[in-house]
Amino acid sequence: MTAVHDESVATTSAEADERAADRLINHRDTDIELIPPDSLTAQLVGLYTFLPINGAAFVMQVMHPVIGDVVDKFSVFRKDPVGRAIRSADSVLRWTYGGQEAIEEGKRLRRLHQPLQMRNAEGKHISALNPEAYAWVIATAFPTMTTAAPLMLGREFSEEERKELLRDNRRIAKILQVPMKGYPETLEEFDEYFDDFIENKLVRHPVAVELIEQMRTAPPVPKTVPKPLRPALRKVAATASVPFQNFNYLTTVGVMDPRVREILGLGWTDEEQRHLEKIHARLRVAYRTLPERLTYFPLAYHARRHNDAIQAMKRREKKSAAYKYASR
Template sequence: MTITQPSPVVADEPVISHGDDEIELISPDSLTAELVGRYTFLPVNGAAFVMQVMHPVIGDVVGKYSVFRTDPMGRAVRSIDSVMRWVYGGQEAIEEGKRLRRMHQPLQMRNAEGKHISALNPEAYQWVIGTAFPTSVAAAPLVLGREFTSAEEEEVYRDNVRIAKIVQVPMKGFPQTIEEFTPYFDNMIDNVLVAHPTALELVRQMQTAPRLDRAVPKPMVRFANTVARYASVPAQKLNYLTTVGVMDPRIREILGITWTDGEQRELERIHTAIRAAYRVLPERLTYFPLAYHARRQHDQIMKMKAREGSGAAYKVAGAAH
């Protein structure tokens, strides 16, 4: 495998790549909003994160600066908070995108070869969002019970480009269509991604019970960690199987992860049960709070707009036309 060395961010690389007028927000009633808001999106997001740190620049920067080792739960919560704002935050999505770019600007270092690298490396920053589409497509049969239609794939990809602009991804070289994305994705797998130590550490972490040292009072730490070790087994299994199961087989091969027919069947059984639960449980229990309220607000506004059409002024105007 040939590994290309990503070029560092030059000094004048703009932090803000898109003006507010260039950015389109994600509709709360879109397929993207329906899927991202579910709690079952968490392990799919985990798969994308593992793929992201397989990029040498991201793996190095995350390995040095991220707190995923010392505060994995906190990091996960903050990550999902950010994603929720991209999709459901309205104008806050734009501000969150700017915040992310500014936050990542100081994350610079020299890698093992002595090369200067930065979290704002354009190729690396693009790849962060690039991982969302293949994981979403691969997860559709688990989350929906079927594959996306061609029209749905196009819709999800258009939203992926919208999110890229929301989080200020430079567009030069970023695929704008699925037809452009396929060779881009193949090239990343064949020529860029590696079995980075940070990615391998993340996969191992998924199979380890979370420690609650920083989440509970000191006198309760030992007891809480013991409870977590046993109580987290079902969630760990769901997280690991979904994360690995939605990866492209070539990604698993790079990481040296085996995937058996038995694991695939177990993954499908788990998600079949989850889909059955989603059909009977209220959305308030199955969606992240911001997603739930944003979708409900949008529904109410749409109903208000529908009622407007029955007003006398609209009837008179319609007759006049």
């Protein structure tokens, strides 16, 4: 028997990889809406104080068994917690302020997570791109932002603001190439969706517990530091990091739904609540007096200034015309 080589169907491995990557993409560029630069989302996400709020979302994410198991096996959060946090913040900022780069970042993340597959303790094949789990990662931002409103703004969000935040949350889900089937569209649907996860799907995953404990532990000394200096640096880090650790822990745990804290076995006292509120009250005062350059991440700051400049140009356009027409 003679083998026939058909040039019309032959593909290179690179073409096959490209085709496989394309199958991961759920939304065309033209179907994706970017986050409006003057939105409430853009006002809040770029603040430095948003980091621990995002941390609360991350803890809730790994309470989903699939995400917790995948993170446990593949994440570098143990060896490089600071680096992981920085890279996560970089990605979140690009979704919100990156313009076209937001869309490319969404595709990159989808492809990055594709190889993260394994068998769990029960022998079941699981994947980081499990539709339910992948959608939950983005959904967690909405309840944490809603609960954090009194801390960041000094008041609750209005119903219209919550609707706007949910619209933006859905925009980010599409940017991240989340399959949108079953993703909540209304506040009522989201409440049902969130309740279902808490009551039926979230668990006290060891990774979630470890992340909480990590918040109260001084960051590891980099291996680049000479060995003789490491003991002294550990002592300095243990002392210097205490205020930030307390702030991070209180904000992370404080913005969680009480039912989530209960699943994790975390207590929460009135004293802790008062302490958290006092810290953020001082921060709100500081934020009203400090220039935005000191309160926003650089990408967020420049994106907001860019939008301000564009809006100023539009206002000038309304006041004058480029040409004068003779009256008839």
